[in-house]
Amino acid sequence: MAPVISLRELLFRWPSATSPCLEIDQLEVFPGEQIFLHGPSGCGKSTLLGILGGLHQPQLGCVDVLGTALYHLNGSERDRFRVDHIGFLFQQFNLIPYLSMLDNVQLPCRFSKLRRKNLQVTSLSDAQRLLSQLDLSPELWSRPVTDLSVGQQQRVAAARALIGRPEIIIADEPTSSLDADRQIAFLELLKHECAESGSTLIFVSHDKRLAEGFSREIALPSINRAIGYEPGEFVP
Amino acid sequence: MKYLLVMAARSAWNRKLTLSLIIAAIALSVTLLLGVERLREQAHRGFSHSVSGTDLVVGARTSPVQLMLYAVFRMGEATNNIRWESYRAISAHPMVAWSIPVSLGDSHHGFPVMGTSPEYFVHYHYGDDQSLAFASGKPFAGTFDAVLGADIAAQLGYKIGSRIVLNHGMGLGGLPEHGDKPFTVVGILKSTGTPVDRTVHVGLDAINAIHLDWVGGAPMPGFQIPQKFVHKFDLAPKEITAALIGLKSRAAVFRIQRMVNEYPEEPLLAVMPGVALDQLWQIVGIVEKSMLAISAMVAAVGMCGLVAVVLAGLNERRRELAILRSVGARPCDIFLLLTYEGFFVTLIGILLGVVLLAALTTGFAPMLQEKLGIAVRFMLVSQGELQLLGMVFAVGLLASVAPGYQAYRLSLADGMTPRL
Numbered sequence: 001m002a003p004v005i006s007l008r009e010l011l012f013r014w015p016s017a018t019s020p021c022l023e024i025d026q027l028e029v030f031p032g033e034q035i036f037l038h039g040p041s042g043c044g045k046s047t048l049l050g051i052l053g054g055l056h057q058p059q060l061g062c063v064d065v066l067g068t069a070l071y072h073l074n075g076s077e078r079d080r081f082r083v084d085h086i087g088f089l090f091q092q093f094n095l096i097p098y099l100s101m102l103d104n105v106q107l108p109c110r111f112s113k114l115r116r117k118n119l120q121v122t123s124l125s126d127a128q129r130l131l132s133q134l135d136l137s138p139e140l141w142s143r144p145v146t147d148l149s150v151g152q153q154q155r156v157a158a159a160r161a162l163i164g165r166p167e168i169i170i171a172d173e174p175t176s177s178l179d180a181d182r183q184i185a186f187l188e189l190l191k192h193e194c195a196e197s198g199s200t201l202i203f204v205s206h207d208k209r210l211a212e213g214f215s216r217e218i219a220l221p222s223i224n225r226a227i228g229y230e231p232g233e234f235v236p
Numbered sequence: 237m238k239y240l241l242v243m244a245a246r247s248a249w250n251r252k253l254t255l256s257l258i259i260a261a262i263a264l265s266v267t268l269l270l271g272v273e274r275l276r277e278q279a280h281r282g283f284s285h286s287v288s289g290t291d292l293v294v295g296a297r298t299s300p301v302q303l304m305l306y307a308v309f310r311m312g313e314a315t316n317n318i319r320w321e322s323y324r325a326i327s328a329h330p331m332v333a334w335s336i337p338v339s340l341g342d343s344h345h346g347f348p349v350m351g352t353s354p355e356y357f358v359h360y361h362y363g364d365d366q367s368l369a370f371a372s373g374k375p376f377a378g379t380f381d382a383v384l385g386a387d388i389a390a391q392l393g394y395k396i397g398s399r400i401v402l403n404h405g406m407g408l409g410g411l412p413e414h415g416d417k418p419f420t421v422v423g424i425l426k427s428t429g430t431p432v433d434r435t436v437h438v439g440l441d442a443i444n445a446i447h448l449d450w451v452g453g454a455p456m457p458g459f460q461i462p463q464k465f466v467h468k469f470d471l472a473p474k475e476i477t478a479a480l481i482g483l484k485s486r487a488a489v490f491r492i493q494r495m496v497n498e499y500p501e502e503p504l505l506a507v508m509p510g511v512a513l514d515q516l517w518q519i520v521g522i523v524e525k526s527m528l529a530i531s532a533m534v535a536a537v538g539m540c541g542l543v544a545v546v547l548a549g550l551n552e553r554r555r556e557l558a559i560l561r562s563v564g565a566r567p568c569d570i571f572l573l574l575t576y577e578g579f580f581v582t583l584i585g586i587l588l589g590v591v592l593l594a595a596l597t598t599g600f601a602p603m604l605q606e607k608l609g610i611a612v613r614f615m616l617v618s619q620g621e622l623q624l625l626g627m628v629f630a631v632g633l634l635a636s637v638a639p640g641y642q643a644y645r646l647s648l649a650d651g652m653t654p655r656l
Contacts, residue, residue: 053562076566083564096556098250099243110239111564160563 002067004168004200005029005052010061011226012044012051021047022058023226027218031167034191034201036211039220043227045204048220049170052202053086054078066167084114087161087199089171089190094157095145102127102141105159108166115164123163130159133196134189151182158190165197172204183210240569244576247556251549255581258542262585265531265538266628267593270621272531274597276524277620283517286430287480287509289361291489294318294326294496295478297503301519304512307338307478309431310348313406314340317475322502326481329495331488334359336480339443339473344400346408347388349436351443351473357383359482362430372396373423376439379466382419383437386427394421400436402446404453412454414446417463441471481506535628539635542581546574546639550646557647571644578636585632586625590617 012022022044050056063070105127134155175183194201295303296316327335339351398421403411445466496506
């Protein structure tokens with residue numbers, strides 16, 4: 001089976017930095033996998049996600065996503081590729097405050113033809129279905145998103161990442177502003193929905209306790225030679 | 237992209253308070269800019285059109301500007317008069333088509349009284365070569381007939397048949413009256429937007445008649461000539477203040493001007509109204525130009541406000557822009573989003589400014605006409621103003637491109653995780 005994501009001989013350095021930030025010999029992620037990527041703050045997690053999304057260009061090495069070498073795409077092609085194939089989920093402030101809940105969820109369909117094509121019915125009914133599946137009842141839909149609790153906001157963001165069935169879902173610490181019970185519940189929902197739509201999930205966190213139930217666990221410091229940690233030396 | 241427009245609108249609505257302040261600032265500066273421009277234009281038009289068709293203005297030797305001021309604008313007083321014989325000699329010249337004598341010095345409730353001949357109503361032109369028209373009545377025929385300018389009739393409420401009394405000298409209050417010789421209003425002129433509107437016109441003989449029993453600016457004590465007996469005296473004028481001359485051919489204007497200036501009997505001055513008006517306007521024009529400069533600066537401040545607010549808000553919006561990037565918006569979409577905002581804010585500001593000005597001019601036109609004598613016509617925008625507005629709009633658009641470019645750069649650098 002061809003990998004969804006394949007990194008080889010990757011070297012990334014911020015333009016203003018003297019030493020590299022990421023140096024990864026090899027990383028492969030296969031379709032349907034649910035990866036738990038962890039490591040302390042500053043070990044390059046967000047940078048790696050930026051590289052996978054095509055926002056940052058590594059100085060050396062290959063980044064293949066879904067068989068496409070990002071290196072060969074120009075800026076606007078990478079933007080298109082990102083919205084077509086990857087759904088993003090961030091730590092907080094995920095929603096556009098002036099758009100309604102349903103409009104927020106439908107945003108990727110506004111920018112991507114492919115995501116529109118992958119809809120089951122229409123963007124509106126798909127958004128409604130996803131919101132319902134993520135336990136957001138219809139009476140909440142008309143509320144301004146700024147009135148929602150953080151947990152509810154994260155579920156709306158998850159629906160937005162999932163709409164139009166992108167092949168990859170990248171979640172960057174989406175649970176860190178939730179309390180422990182809600183973290184677990186949110187994770188279960190997310191994993192369930194990813195499995196349902198056949199999306200590969202890359203879940204990033206510094207909190208190793210959440211790793212349970214993922215198909216694979218990757219400690220970034222152990223594969224990032226730029227940090228200088230030895231495998232196993234890293235303690236969460 | 238159409239959805240970007242919707243997004244821009246919703247985003248703007250989300251920050252409506254700040255943006256409405258900016259719109260108000262732009263609207264006010266546009267109102268001010270256009271208002272000043274319009275007043276300036278009207279003032280200039282009223283000024284340069286206050287006399288037309290007259291080839292030469294002749295008076296006692298003084299500066300051309302001063303001669304224009306008293307002979308045409310009836311402001312200030314003549315330093316000296318010209319003799320009636322001199323006037324007769326000049327108007328008898330074969331190249332002179334017509335001449336109008338002007339005799340000033342008296343007033344009525346602060347409005348200047350002008351003694352002249354009936355030719356005045358035929359030959360005096362203003363604006364684009366328009367002649368005087370009567371709103372009611374007819375030119376004066378008898379000695380004690382008066383024709384009023386439109387403003388006087390309106391302000392003092394005179395009608396045909398009203399009796400008016402003239403005052404000796406110019407100015408308001410405390411002036412001795414020619415109370416024994418009242419005049420009857422026989423004609424009221426239509427409004428012209430020129431000093432004619434503020435002038436009481438009487439015959440030259442009337443000026444003489446009311447001064448028959450006066451000596452040295454005061455009634456002669458113990459001596460009075462009743463109104464009905466004035467015709468027993470010679471009412472032919474001895475002196476007049478100035479004269480307006482029309483020539484048969486404009487080509488002769490320099491010849492006649494030199495002839496008048498070199499008149500051997502007394503020192504005279506002939507000026508071409510156009511030249512003197514331009515000189516006069518250059519003096520007044522400095523005020524006008526500085527007004528325009530001030531309003532241009534106000535407009536610039538409005539624009540700076542737009543840039544400042546959008547740039548300041550940009551930091552707060554970095555998260556929003558990063559989210560948009562993560563759902564597929566390209567940096568150029570972000571740029572467009574910001575530029576749309578500036579575009580519409582400027583546009584709405586300009587439109588509001590124009591509407592506000594239209595409302596103000598409609599509301600204040602009677603007051604401006606009455607108090608300042610400036611006739612403001614209702615109009616939305618003229619060709620020249622459209623250019624001015626185009627400039628404001630271009631500056632506004634440029635001002636919105638700057639934040640747009642900054643947002644473009646930030647969204648490229650931030651990617652999806654803004655470093656705040």
